[in-house]
Amino acid sequence: MNPPKFDQDFWEELWAKTLRDHGDKVARRSPNAHLMLEAADLAPGRALDAGCGHGAETLWLAAHGWHVTAVDFSAAALAHGRSLAEAAGAEVAERIDWAERDLSHWTAEPRRYDLVVCLYVHVAGSVEEMVARMASGVAPGGTLLLVGHRPIDPATGAATAAANQVQVSVEAARAALDPRLWELMVAEERPRAVAGTGVDAVIRARRRS
Template identity: 50%
Template sequence: MQDHGHEAGRGHGAHPDHDEVFDRDFWENKYRTSDPAALRHEPNPYLLDVAESLTPGRVLDAGCGPGAEAVWLARRGWEVTAIDISSVALDHARNLAEEEGPDVAGRITWQQADLTAWTAPAEGYDLVCTNYVHALEDVVPQLAAAVRPGGTLLVVDHFDILAVLDPAEWRPIPLVASPRVVPAFDGTETVLDDRVMAAVKIAPDTP
């Protein structure tokens, strides 16, 4: 399975067909042939809004692409686990982190993995974030399970994740999304009309 659709350098544009979505080679080639400038982009603004209100802790960046969000989080003191299916994307991400110096690079653990086959660690994360992960409905259980009680799940996608989360276990965070222009893999620009969902996992015995 392909674990990201990525916006722009996290590669957005038209989603590939479903057969390609599950092909690791597709994403290796996509990153290998991308405009280098498209792989250096600003972190997702919705992540900035959510994370800036949280105390830094453990965070999972699921489908991290070339690393903009992971590096931004590490720069602010988060201990980051950044997962992507593409080794090429992870190479770009590591280089980006190393440019920030050892304090930032040392806070990030990079993993090449398929999210549909990935299992959340028992200790969980204070924040789990993902942007345009293809076949998101297939990985929602893993992402939700990775959030600690009291932790936050942030998803930027076209899929209504709230429809599949148990309302007894999650408290939605109101967010307002608006169309935005982002770079595409080929160096051009595209407009994204995001669906943004954030929710806090309700701790046991919390009203």
């Protein structure tokens, strides 16, 4: 059987089914551990959550004072995120703009965001190009946080839940981020804090100017 294409139809169908069958469980999922760790010392400002899914991280950021642009190309995931935000109250909901966009070509306004987050997004084209495009949205002094689930568990060689997907790697991020412009604060593989297998590539970089 051919692996899925991980295109818009794939994600829309997956989100519609997941939210229909397990909507309550999804709504209770904790925000991403890497994000909570790496953003804890940042002063809130403008954030972009690129590939936000149903919005657990967007909601966490908004609850911590960030004004968030939450981008995904799954209408079902965005609708769920919006309803969770409304349930969380006006203060949180008003800090979030939900936007249906395709990240394979959508580009953020240059240097707009104090924090750009892109977690577990499969890239159809070049990873380095995607990293550079995400990085272009970061304001001077701002932070880029990228996390990719590696497709193979290095401990066992077994395929992980991200098998056949192309997500960000430490190598691709290093290649895309010019050290004259970016201070790499974290660029490493870490064990996954959630159920599953393998490691996550975690990249945190600060734009120098």
